[in-house]
Amino acid sequence: MISSFLEGAALIFSPQTLLIILAASAIGLVIGVIPALGGMVAAALFLPLVYHMPSSFALPFLVALTCVVYTGGSITTILMGIPGTTPNAATLIDGYPMAQKGQAGRAVGAAITASMFGGIIPVFLSILIVPVIRPIVISFKAPEMFMLILLGLSFIAVLASDSKLKGLISGFLGMLAALIGLQTSSGQYRFTFGIPSLSSGLDIVPLALGLFAVAEMFDMIATGKTSIANNTASGITNRELRQQVRQGASDVWKHKWLWLRSTIIGYVIGLFPGVGGDVAMYLSYSQAKLTSKHPELFGTGVVEGVIAPESANNAKDSGALLTTMAFGIPGSAVMSILMAGFLMTGITPGPKLLTESLPLVFGLEIGIAVANLIAGVIALIFAAKLAKVANVHIDFMFIIVIVMVFIGSYVNNLSFIDIGTAVVFGVLGFIMKRLNYSRPAVVLGFVLGEQFETYLWRAYKLGGPTFFLTPGSIVMLVIIILIFFAPLLKKAYQHLFPKKEVEGE
């Protein structure tokens, strides 16, 4: 195990790889700062760049690019009151009020430091957890894999959207899109309408690019936005800002236990397939509020409200990456794109990766830590300058994003159908965004849907109709049932054991 870790470290600490991670961190930070773009768009847009890279460069690049996006996103969230990326939304609750109170630098300093160390510590958690999950992963056969996928799908359904109905529809629509193409176990083509390019099914990259990048461009242009103004740090001198950033960084040390708790929460949430960053952030924000000595101040601009979600946000990627690599099931929507990157470079995520390529697994986990460190340092130095990136005019952003979407969609299969897919899903993504459907649920439904069917038939052929009666499957089935019936159980509990009213109320 230690030797694998050292081999992984050697993989990352080569000068070329470090340079690649540095470049990816810088790009990821800039993308994160621009509202509307995010980890998903970053990964999908830059996927064409890694086609011709060896896997030892391509994978650290993609991993670094996607995991630092949230650090950049926190800057925009705090200074401008607009979440740079969706999972930064919880930081908004206290980060923006802090900025309005003239503590922009402190909030940014705390967010970046919490993000940076939140992304570093999970590497050590992974070292501890890999020996534990390795035998579990190896023991997983088709029935357990099927149940794990079902578990991921259940999480999407319950957690993906404000509206449960829309969250469910989004996930199932993604699964429906995955039906297109060849059904492997029967050898039948489904919903290809005689178009040869559709015989291998829809590609995840144009689908994600459409749903996120194109949809965001539609949204920004429709609302007539030109750029994002109202930079709350504009009234503060550079010297004051630097002092505040230092204060914010020391705040993280003052609240080290909160930071550690949030980091662990983020990491553990990340381990569950299908559970996104939003859950990790809001959960850690809630625990910060619950354990605070002054919960009533949350929402008015307290630094703990920034530290907690930001630590969890960056920590969740390590967990999600581990799940993705170990089981071949994406830990989050962004990981679905990363999985495409893995396959593109000839590496198939799954149990074999954990047994045969453990140095790569550790290497990529270390890559996340290094990228977070680099991004943290860059962001701490250039926070104010980075915030200006968000002011890039929509006219220029539109051209760059749309052309990159077209190229990114085309390059994988050299097919114009993929460009069409990106445009169609762009329109759909825009409608879904406006009507509050969950777009990450579509992506996860798409990826998990494909695997759902494959493992369903494999498990069925292996164990017959009672294939789910293995110990591992039963445990996961119980969890799935609990997920769906938790609200009912809670109501029943409250009915059976009503809270006694406090006298005088």
Next chain:
Amino acid sequence: MKIRHNTIVYFFFFIIAVATFIGSFSFVSIDAWLLPRLLSVIITLLAAAGVITDLIDTKKNPQSTQRHLHFYNKGEGKPLLILCAWLVGLFVCVYLFGFYIAALVFAFLYLLTKKRKLLVCIAFAVIFTGALYLIFKIALSTQLYPGLIFVK
């Protein structure tokens, strides 16, 4: 009674699900038809529930100003249509002239219609296309589609 976009989209998903269900009858093997049928039944039920609850709500609160009921507001339709036209134009341009020329023309014309200075339009279009060429052709040796009229 003005129907909300939300209801129309639920109905659209309902139609897709029903079409999937009907389409699944062309598959012989159970491996091929089970999941499409299962999914289409679930989506049909969910979308039907959405349509019904939305119609009831529309009747109760016809002037509801709640968010997430319409996907475009007054004045947003035209820019959206223009945007779609730009995408179709770029698609045709890429198909005919390839990525590099299409990017150059698209960047130049788009900025020109946004009333940018001619020099800015030219400079941005050239720098942007040059950057694409440097990244894809020189650095990554990726052969992007050259365009129908340039295909050898």
